[in-house]
Amino acid sequence: MDLSKDLSQVSIDQPEDKSFEHGDYAGELEDYDDALSHSTNFSYAEEKTINDQDAKMRAFEEIPLQRDSSKKTVKSRRSSSALFSHPPPPPVTKPKIAVSPKLVPKKPLKLSNSYKLGGRNEGVEEHDHETDDIPSPELVELYGHIKTCRELRKKYQTVSYQYPEQNPKNQDDWQIYPPPPRPTYDNKKILPESAQPDSKTFDISKCHIPPADETVAIGNNSDDVLQVIDSDGKPLATDIPTLRDYYMDMEKIISISSDGPAKSFAFRRLQYLEARWNLYYLLNEYEETSVSKKNPHRDFYNVRKVDTHVHHSACMNQKHLLRFIKHKIKNYPTEKVIFRDNKVLSLEEVFQSLNLTAYDLSIDTLDMHAHKDTFHRFDKFNLKYNPIGESRLREIFLKTDNYIQGRYLADITKEVFSDLENSKYQMCEYRISVYGRSINEWSKLAAWVIDNKLLSNNVRWLVQVPRLYDVYKKTGLVKSFHEIIRNLFQPLFEVSIDPSKDPKLFVFLQRVIGFDSVDDESKVDRRFFKKYPIPSLWDAPQNPPYSYYLYYLYANLANLNSYRVKRGFNTFVLRPHSGEAGDPEHLISAYLTSEGISHGILLRKIPFVQYLYYLDQVGVAMSPLSNNALFLTYDKNPFPYYFKRGLNVSLSTDDPLQFSYTREPLIEEYSVAAQIYKLPTLICVNWPRTPSFKVDGRDVSKSTGSDRIIQEEALRVMTWKRPTFLISELLIERRLYRQSTILSSTTLVCVLKVR
Template sequence: MPQETSAARGAISEDANASQARQATSDSSREESRSPPAVDSKKGFFDYNEEKNLHHIEEKLLAHRRGSDAATASRPVSLGSSPDFGPDVHHLDAPHLNIKLSAITEPALPHDGRLPDPTLTPAVVPADLKGKSKLPEPPVAPENIPIFEALERCLDLRDKYMRVSGQKLGFNPRDYDGNFTGLDDDIATVSGVRPDADWASRAPPESRFKKWRIYPRPPPPHWHWKGKQTVVPSNPDHQDSEEEFEFSACEIPDADKYTFGIDERGVYQVYDPASESPKSPVYEIPTIREYFVDLEKVLAVICDGPTKSFAFRRLNYLASKFTMYSLLNEPQELAEMKSVPHRDFYNVRKVDTHVHHSSSMNQKHLLRFIKSKMKRSPNDVVIFRDGKELTLEEVFQSLNLTAYDLSIDTLDMHAHQDSFHRFDKFNLKYNPIGESRLREIFLKTDNYIQGRYLAELTKEVMTDLEQSKYQNCEWRISIYGRQRDEWDKLARWIVNNKLYSHNVRWLIQVPRLYDVYKQNGSINTFEDIVRNVFEPLFEVTKDPSSHPELHVFLQRVIGFDTVDDESKAERRFHRKFPYPRLWDAKESPPYSYWVYYMYANIASLNQWRHQRGFSTFVFRPHCGEAGDPEHLASAYLTAHSISHGILLRKVPALQYLFYLKQIGLAMSPLSNNALFLTYERNPLPDFFKVGLNVSLSTDDPLQFHFTKEPLLEEYSVAAHIYKFPQSSLAELARNSVIQSGFEMEIKRHWLGQTWYLPGAAGNDIHKVSTPSSPPHCIIRSTRLRY
């Protein structure tokens, strides 16, 4: 075959020479345009016309060579060649998510948008990939090997921290729904099965847990709204699912034999008194020294120049690949979505994965509620001030206001232009009419009326969500860490007011306000906050009867958050950070310090709760909205997913790591537009094109939105400004459910029975309205290739 190729090239050369000779005898000017120009020895370079002519001839010769080389089946595969996905793309296993040194370059889709014919390139399929994805493995440039090894070490570090903390899918006993029995640790991620895993050949692991009981039980598969707080099954064969929450119907388990205590490093440890070494912890948690050493490793990688250049090129390539795919296949996607009955954007499940409970209503809703209370309950005693009790009417008289005077402008709770880069002004927007006493009356759970008004307001918002049926949320509610009884007060508020909804789950946010508490004398050291936040949780895990309401409430709590203004300057006063019991300075610890102690105590708590068969928690902090990019590196190691993350646009290597590990980003463009980044500069559309696991969230509807459906408002603005097609909106909605902490039984109903599998196997267009066509699933799974 090489001889034939050489002969063909010789024939081409002879023809070209003969043609040039004929041209020379007829027209000298045409000879110059057809023959390769000679380089002027005095100039040392081609002029413009000569270079264009040479380029034209080289293109012709290259086309001839490609034609002759096409017959050679054993030729090396070029970096841009199209992969052979095999005849059955619906069982496509995406290759290794981590970086493989022998297969780092990601092949592209064919230019025509169709799958290649599997019979065209049989010789490029390595023997060890037959029956799998059948992708060629191009050679690796030697200078890239250190980059790939460094990135792979970062990926392994995250795997270690996720494994220790039990944040991977399948670890939480709530995931056991009678059919799903968990995932092996080596193939599990926080959001599903690893794309490279050979999951089809594995038997499901055995589970020691029984089916998780969701109480009150969720609605039947098909139901419709009929009146207030009434759910009627559409199918008469289904039993009535409406079940009122009753605390007496909740099961309270017995106490456990294990004990616990906080060690000198500020981390709660679990001990087994019956073991040979009762003073040794049962579970190994990374020390703070190990954490900061690992953090420095990640920071060194993402600050390395060649690594940044490589990641930048890869991110641009991924975004361009998605753009090309969209141009080729958007009409086919739309046609496929139209062929699915009943399902469209309005009736796919969407979860607001980042919304604060105290601002979960819009301004008009809060205004109507305040007016109704002033008219119907003016004599309610609502606050104790200056040594006496005050009724609601007396409070408004002291403000010289009546119900008629109130308006949206009077409330002044919307974050307009005066809040941009002014987080201090934004925090003041939580006070209606600028008065902290009104916030205490209407928006606090622990006040003189035991949070009765806020409970009524919460039920009204829950009713709106249940009427919409397809919108769900995860409200973030605060535990401050100032007092030890905060958990019991919050749990009693939830249980006694029966604040349970099929559409709502809860996250606990811990404000980073150490400096404020230290100044007013609420605490002495940082260890006081650690004790106040985590000790009640370890107590209720050991003996649920010690805090029965808290045990019941924790079944609806899915995780933790830490929140504050990230733009605050962080000064390092210590070469080596002291342990929490020694941190008595007036300055607050840095973000990375807060994150470690949240993570370490959650990890220890999760291991014990898993052993007991109780629900476990994930860590989903506010991160990357402003401040130092080091915050994002800390979250990369410790967090299940994050809120915001807009600073990833400035750190390409870290953005690439977030992409490879599919770490969830709950992004709120309207919130960012008011506080830190204008809407048109938001990186959400770029992140989505690259393939990051992004979803839309509202953050604070009270400050940023106008309608009673703030989540749809967020989707609407994004669709108009970023020109998102219906398929992209459906994928954003699907991502929001995957990032959420709803139980596996509910997720399987919303997304499909095998939603956690990669590629086409995990996509059900009848559930999520996301196209299941082979090109779509390939572009979604192959973008995760390396």
């Protein structure tokens, strides 16, 4: 059989088919489900499918050139003999990409066969083989559902000011004290006091504190959501969705995502995206390697990496904590550290009561690593935060509000900050807890940060809110759920209206990015009410469901942001833990209300919602090592599939104290993923750049002395028109590939919805 002859007979005009039927893919699916024995990287069926697609693609490239052969002749990229073998290294030339660089067509858009599932030409080649084929009514309806879901998310995100361009801190005139340092490497020299960076000699009196706004006050709406009202009693923000609207919108997306045709459609679209990535990488692997070698002073180690999900009380590794504890025992044994049994105990007395000395302590004694006994046992995992299994040691060393005002935790935090600053290229977003048990929690936390000068241009904060209403209700700390909401948000509204009321809190909030919602997601959300009551009427002992928590975090945050934007203050986003375990519907409530999420491993079970996350590029901070110890073994983690399909994913460490062995847990996370998934360094370089998470980019950019182009990439606010961060043809090609893929998908949604 003459394969080259067969390829020359391939037609780019696909047969017209006005229906959406499973039979269109019967042949491909049969080929795809064959044996798995002919390749170490791909199964036989996968390799056969990719090779077939490769042949078709190169045939498409050849046909337009044949029509214009009078101008010039271009050789095929590879000979036909390489179809079913690994390709040899190509000559060192300017690399070609498998996508068209024309991201926005200049001529009016025509419907082509690319709208069909598995279309061979979608976003890859835009030649003159477009047709006026009419899509089936079922397909138009499916794209209409997708359009509806995306419009709902856009509404929720817009009114809550969670888009990066809505945040005043991303504007050119935003200023922060202390300003970022000038670009320099750590010279290992002790500087005199006058030459220390501002974060070491922070003086709150140098901070600009705006005056109070006397024209507004704080009120509640009919859903018990805090809001800012003017002198006439009218709310400043009137377009926040109500609790009823929220649950109706949720039910709408749930019903769409559970529809059979919608699930099949989304599943095949995701399979297509993954196969298209495999094809792209197969065609460009050697070119990428060649180009990367020519890129000066840029590799995996000096690309900025942001740990987008890490809990502050577990930000150090076990060895670091062990050394710190031993140091305190040896040097400050008589320091009073805790009040227990009606008396104040010193550090030495605490360890004497445990029959331990500094010499006895070891990694095994601390017993804080999460091993096999924590798998699907979140209760046991929480106990791992207690050194030696003793809650008193956790209170002494890992709490901000204790007898010594959190001084020990502040000391070890400074050491972690120093490691980050010395690395220069690593940043972190630390989660720190506010429980909602008391109205004074915010003031205490802000005082702890400001008084201990825990300020770093490599660090920003997120405030995590544990879902523990049932515990507080049982112990009598609160009477209703409304008390928790009031304790969480009333201080923020007050300091936004009058910053002089609590200057430390106002300065601390400049370094807060957003809010997180944490707890064991595997707990069952039982519906005790036919219609959920408002928070002031929720006085039952049962915990509200996940979606209820998320709505009241979102609604209060939206009202707070709407006022802070008017005053030119930075806004906050919502990034909850979602999709780690439990009900997959958590991901739908997060899709509406949140800018991004952490974990998201349950997206693999709901393909339609996963496709929505792809289309809207919702940030997903994934922690495979953490999931491996708690809910999902490493080999089953969907991270590589999410990445190949184009979801907005990043790697994060979650809890280095429980999962890491080195002082660079983020590098450890990357290295393990690269080894397990057998991906080269070039892919790892792309991981830190893909998510929409950021560490206050204005500050990051200034600290590197870079221009606006690099500043926008340091922001890590990923849009599809930003310039490249690594000035390299390699990442320009990768970016063009991702751009064209998502553009073709979103364009289909808009066009077919119109039809």
